[in-house]
Amino acid sequence: MADLRVTLCGVELKNPVIPASGTFGFGREFNEIYDISCLGAVATKGLTLEPRAGNPVPRIAEGHGVILNAVGLQNPGVEGFLSNDLAWLKSKTRVIANVAGKTLSDYEAICAKLDGLVDFIELNISCPNVKAGGMAFGVRPENVAEVTRVAKRACEHTPLIVKLSPNVESIAANATAAEEGGADCISLVNTFTGLAVDIERRRPILANNTGGVSGAGIRPIAVRMVYEASRAVTIPVVGMGGVTCAEDAIEFLMAGATAVQVGTQNFTDTLACPKIIEGLNRWCDAHGVKAISELTGTLCPNT
Numbered sequence: 001m002a003d004l005r006v007t008l009c010g011v012e013l014k015n016p017v018i019p020a021s022g023t024f025g026f027g028r029e030f031n032e033i034y035d036i037s038c039l040g041a042v043a044t045k046g047l048t049l050e051p052r053a054g055n056p057v058p059r060i061a062e063g064h065g066v067i068l069n070a071v072g073l074q075n076p077g078v079e080g081f082l083s084n085d086l087a088w089l090k091s092k093t094r095v096i097a098n099v100a101g102k103t104l105s106d107y108e109a110i111c112a113k114l115d116g117l118v119d120f121i122e123l124n125i126s127c128p129n130v131k132a133g134g135m136a137f138g139v140r141p142e143n144v145a146e147v148t149r150v151a152k153r154a155c156e157h158t159p160l161i162v163k164l165s166p167n168v169e170s171i172a173a174n175a176t177a178a179e180e181g182g183a184d185c186i187s188l189v190n191t192f193t194g195l196a197v198d199i200e201r202r203r204p205i206l207a208n209n210t211g212g213v214s215g216a217g218i219r220p221i222a223v224r225m226v227y228e229a230s231r232a233v234t235i236p237v238v239g240m241g242g243v244t245c246a247e248d249a250i251e252f253l254m255a256g257a258t259a260v261q262v263g264t265q266n267f268t269d270t271l272a273c274p275k276i277i278e279g280l281n282r283w284c285d286a287h288g289v290k291a292i293s294e295l296t297g298t299l300c301p302n303t
Contacts, residue, residue, distance in 0.1 A: 002284030003291040004277065006040070006258055008236055009159035009184045011119055013040035013094055013259060016292060017249065017277050020240050020263035021046055021098035021122065021163075022071065026085040031092065033270050038277060041094035043261060044081065046124050048100055049110050051077035061196040061205040065217030067264055068196050070208035073100055078113050086117060096161065100124040104150045107137075111154035121158050123151050123183075126165025126190040138165035138190075141177035148181025159184040161238065164229070167193050171225045172232035179233045187238035187261065188229055189222045215264040216242045223255050230256025230297060244272070246279025253295040 004015035019030070021043040027036045036042065054074030061068040076084070081097070089095050097118040101107040107123065114121055125147055126138035137147040144162070152160050162178040164171065166189040178186050191212025196205040204210070222241025230237045239257030242264070243249050249260045265272040280292060289295065 001281050002289055003293075004280060004284075005291075006293050006296075008238070008258055009120065009161075011094065011159065014038075015040045015277050015280065016253065016257075016259035017273050017280070018043055018096065018238070018259055018261045019266055019273055020261035021096075021124065022069075023263040023266045026081070027089055027092060028085075030266070030270060034274055035092075037092045038274055039093050040259060041096050041119065042089060042092075043096040043098050043122055044085075044089070045075045046073045046098045046100045047075055047078045047081055047110065047114075048073055049078060049106055051075065051080060056207040058205060058207055059211070061211065063196060063213075063215075063217070066194075066213050066215035067267070068194050068206060068211035068213055069191070070206045070211035072208065078110050082113070082117065090118075094119040096120040096122050098122040098124050098163070104147060107147055107151045108154045111151045111158075111160075114158065115155050116157035118158060120161050120185075121151070121155055122161040122163050122187060123148065124163050124190070126163055126167070138174075139168055141170075141173045144174050144177040145181035148178050148183050152182035161185040161187050163190055164188040165190050166221070166225055166241075172228045175229035175232045175237075179235050183235060185236045185238060186229060186233065187240065189218070189225050189241045192218060192221075214241070216244050216248075218242045219244075219248060219251070223251050226252055226257055227255040227299065243276070244268075246276050246283050249276055249280060250283060250295060253292070254297070254299040256297045256299070258293075258296050 055072030162183040194213035219242030226239040239252030240261035
């Protein structure tokens with residue numbers, strides 16, 4: 001069997017497969033289905049300083065190959081996570097704490113609370129579902145650099161991953177801005193902004209009107225953005241967006257990712273992540289690949 005271990009910001013993961021934030025809770029429910037210690041890491045639900053009830057319903061809409069969500073960062077707050085979930089999750093696998101804020105001081109405060117307690121902090125500066133929050137920080141390169149610098153000041157002992165929005169003019173420019181702001185790693189893509197219409201009522205399906213588009217349908221766009229971002233920075237990249245199987249994950253790795261996050265597919269198939277891990281082993285064995293890390297950045301563009 002191939003060696004599936006990867007090293008991300010100096011931290012070893014047993015494999016490159018990570019459930020994406022907002023699609024896996026804090027892992028307890030999935031652990032009733034399979035032992036989540038098989039995973040490379042888990043990215044938590046987006047955490048805020050105070051508990052959030054999230055957006056009104058309906059907040060999920062299905063499409064062809066995609067879903068739209070406007071959950072609105074429903075979560076127990078960082079203190080609730082620290083008290084009730086962190087110790088258990090750390091006993092299972094590496095922990096990526098995804099965090100979100102409305103202000104720069106929010107980001108600084110929440111990062112300070114988590115610093116040294118988790119394996120990584122993932123800065124959500126791109127969620128399109130909270131009206132007074134992430135989008136403002138994730139669109140313009142200068143704002144990406146600023147929020148990254150503020151968060152990094154509070155992350156003395158924990159690698160900082162900046163999760164980038166795809167709803168931007170240049171993903172390469174924003175990736176560079178995150179690196180210049182002090183990010184240890186970037187992850188992308190977060191969801192695209194979309195609108196689903198109930199044509200009988202002539203109204204948006206989602207109570208929030210717009211939502212974040214994810215799922216298999218966005219994968220080619222996400223792979224392209226990972227490729228462009230990885231060529232613009234020297235820090236590692238975590239790729240995501242429409243991963244449904246091992247072959248999808250390998251696309252991201254070849255495009256420049258060190259690891260991949262699996263999101264919407266967890267709703268379609270609760271065993272998606274272990275199946276992808278098994279599939280990576282099979283693919284590597286079939287292609288004579290001894291270590292999965294050998295695949296990162298090996299895409300050769302056509303001339």
